[in-house]
Amino acid sequence: MNPRKKVDLKLIIVGALGVGKTSLLHQYVHKTFFEEYQTTLGASILSKIIILDDTTLKLQIWDTGGQERFRSMVSTFYKGSDGCILAFDVTDPESFEALDIWRDDVLAKIVPMEQSYPMVVLGNKIDLEDRKVPQEVAHEWCKEKDMPYFEVSAKNDINVVQAFEVLASRALLRYQGIAENHLADSIKLSPGQPRSKCC
Numbered sequence: 001m002n003p004r005k006k007v008d009l010k011l012i013i014v015g016a017l018g019v020g021k022t023s024l025l026h027q028y029v030h031k032t033f034f035e036e037y038q039t040t041l042g043a044s045i046l047s048k049i050i051i052l053d054d055t056t057l058k059l060q061i062w063d064t065g066g067q068e069r070f071r072s073m074v075s076t077f078y079k080g081s082d083g084c085i086l087a088f089d090v091t092d093p094e095s096f097e098a099l100d101i102w103r104d105d106v107l108a109k110i111v112p113m114e115q116s117y118p119m120v121v122l123g124n125k126i127d128l129e130d131r132k133v134p135q136e137v138a139h140e141w142c143k144e145k146d147m148p149y150f151e152v153s154a155k156n157d158i159n160v161v162q163a164f165e166v167l168a169s170r171a172l173l174r175y176q177g178i179a180e181n182h183l184a185d186s187i188k189l190s191p192g193q194p195r196s197k198c199c
């Protein structure tokens, strides 16, 4: 029997105040949605186990509060993450415009700063009538930055699973690439040259 491989991945979700980060996470992990707004103080973590191909993934997803006063504190949680969701609210143009800053902030904390760090963008609350960020504008911005874009609703559970799982599969690919590089490096470092015998 070939037991499945197990991989732990740390994912983070960031974005402006009230865009629906916590709601997206609760919809994904618990299949629940709450109308009342309770801002996230600092950060909290939810876990979910999923199976992708022949791998069991334990996702540890860090939900961060969008309040300015937590900004420098939550940015310390970005370190060591394997992927990131950038979230905005399609009815709130400022939350879309802020994505550049959120993205730069996350990339600055990823060591080494790399192009292949997986990020996906979620335009949330598409169930609401008063959309202000056109789909094409968001799409174009994501295309420029080479990030997948999903139009989602935490309330009506639209595209939520798809978005998280595209991020998880990209994070897994990157993780496997890093693991292979480590293996190749350790093979190079292991005794390639015959050692001179002593005594």
Ligand SMILES: Nc1nc2c(ncn2[C@@H]2O[C@H](COP(=O)(O)OP(=O)(O)OP(=O)(O)O)[C@@H](O)[C@H]2O)c(=O)[nH]1
Pocket: 015, 016, 017, 018, 019, 020, 021, 022, 023, 024, 034, 035, 036, 037, 038, 039, 040, 041, 064, 065, 066, 067, 124, 125, 126, 127, 128, 152, 153, 154, 155, 156
């Ligand atoms: N109509 C609608 N409302 C939503 C949706 N997602 C979230 N909300 C509402 O938006 C409000 C804010 O949602 P949260 O998930 O707390 O937002 P957040 O990004 O975690 O906010 P902070 O933790 O303060 O940064 C709540 O009242 C939610 O019920 C959605 O898809 N559609």
Ligand SMILES: [Mg+2]
Pocket: 021, 022, 023, 038, 039, 040, 063, 064, 065, 066
């Ligand atoms: Mg929150």
